[in-house]
Amino acid sequence: MDIIALTALLAASIAAGTAILFAAAGELLTERSGILNLGVEGMMLVGAVLGFIVTVNTGNHWLGVIGALVGGGIMAALHAVVTISLRANQVVSGLALTIFGTGLSGFLGKNYEGAPMLYQFKDLNIPVLQDIPVLGPIFFQHDIMVFLAMILAAGMWYVLYRTSWGITIRSVGENPQAADAAGINVARVRYFCTISGGMLAGLGGAYISLVYAPTWQQNMTAGRGWIAVALVIFALWNPTRAILGAYLFGGVEALTFRLQTMGIHISSFFLVMFPYIVTILVLVLVTIRRRQDAGAPEALGLSYDREER
């Protein structure tokens, strides 16, 4: 593979990783506050379908983005009510959200199945930087959403580790009893993080239907929501590692696609299987190398009951 092909492959990895990055960043924020939301796949699908429908009907892809944010946020709010206020099992509620979102997106998108997305985000070529050989085409010739995802994940790291907000969020995820005693409204923080996380998942979905594979198809996220959940573990709940991980998974996807077009004779079914197998291997390696609790918020997945302090 020559340098031009390699450059193109790496650039494609970043594009492919962007949807996963949005979703993973959202899930990371949610989990940092102690709430596990396995509904990422469902929230992404709802974001994808709403982003698509709004854009097609208004002709404005920014309105589509807003639609996706709202859709993902409302979905996550459902999870928040059930798990935070009603203290229900977070795993099962997340599964319910995925099933519900898969159904809802299929139902809403029925008349849009296979329609092309005509309103595209233009590539935002960063002046000067884009002219750097090799690095320019890899990093600086993308649409605005790609940059947004990078900035968002980096900003999330800053907020979590360098601001008092971040301390508040992390303390709620680590030890809600202590946070409560310190006067923090645990439920409010968890609602905020869960809903914001859902909005980002919706945005990740919209990136797929508006930019990456500009059309609507039932179940078009194809498990990326689950890969995002795995990525949070891979990143040890650190947003900057999530950026790296997202592009790595994006790379697997881009490579799969490349190999197919290069006519390499591996059955295409094995190629499409590849990202899922890589996810399994990565998850196993990461968890076995470090104990799983290293990095995981202490109170992740547990509902908080003031009365039982």
Add this chain to the structure above:
Amino acid sequence: MPKFRLIRREENSTLVGLMTPILSIIMAFVLGWLVLDLAGFNPALVYRKMFSGSLGTYYAVSETIVKAIPLMLAGLAVSLAFKMKLWNIGAEGQIYMGAFAASGVAVAVGDGSPFLLIPLTMLAGFIAGAAWGFIPGMLRAYGQVNETIITLMLNYVAIYWVDYLVFGPWKDPKSMGFPLAPILPSGAQLPVLGDSRVHLGLIFALIIAVIIYILIQHTRWGYEVRVLGESQAAARYAGINVAKNIMLVMLISGGIAGIAGMIEVSGITHRLQQDLSPGYGYTAIIVAWLARLNPFAIILVAFLFGALIVGGYAIQIVGVSFAITQVFQGIVLFFLLAGELFIKYRIILIKEEAG
């Protein structure tokens, strides 16, 4: 604004426990009505079609049972894992692996006595499904690897594996180019009831429900599983081998889902094919939860969800997407979860205090 306080009940309320599943289903239909109405459909017409299509005629009821059989088996499969709070959401993949192995063995052995072929294919289906459940079980037991994500990822692997076979090496030359594996020898096909498609798998599901009930409620092993579901720390303290039980439960859970795959092949499609399951493995999660993991309730609830699937096909005639059935399933599960609160807690209205 009035304030509420939640007080934990001394004992879980059985009345609320019985009412929540029923109310959840009613609420799904109420909200479903709204969704359909907002989307511009005639909800009354859609519901009528759904009902008549799934329960209205002899044929409809028999088709509902046909769809309920794999749901029963897959529901029983996941309920066993859920008892131990192991989130096996890989029944879908385990179904596909079971179907793959059953079909492979049946075609390889060729025709013979059903008394030999049916147990043989069932064993093959069980082993393949069990292997697919054992992988995440072993990883969880020895590496603390999250079984939810692994089982889910393995679903995709299994589905693409079956796709590969039916489009590639197993494609039947007589299938006119369609992605279908060869037809099973008639000795490996399950006998059916009269002129319907209801097959012997129904009896298998009922037997497995009884076996699971006895295992869980009346054996020492079942007791261990129940203790483990309550608290791993307590189980360890009581000298229960946690790792061994995690693997065993995932193995059996996967194996039963594998049998669900086997009966779909030997009872319905009679060959391995693409899209063998319209998401039975996922619907089974809701079936098990709605039945509160009770094996006999699973049989009953599976019938209801079989009706939902068959009704879902029927309403496509009036232009409603089959996906609406998943919307229903999601709503039911949400309300069930919300209901858990009222089973465990009493809600007390308190007067607002000054200051």
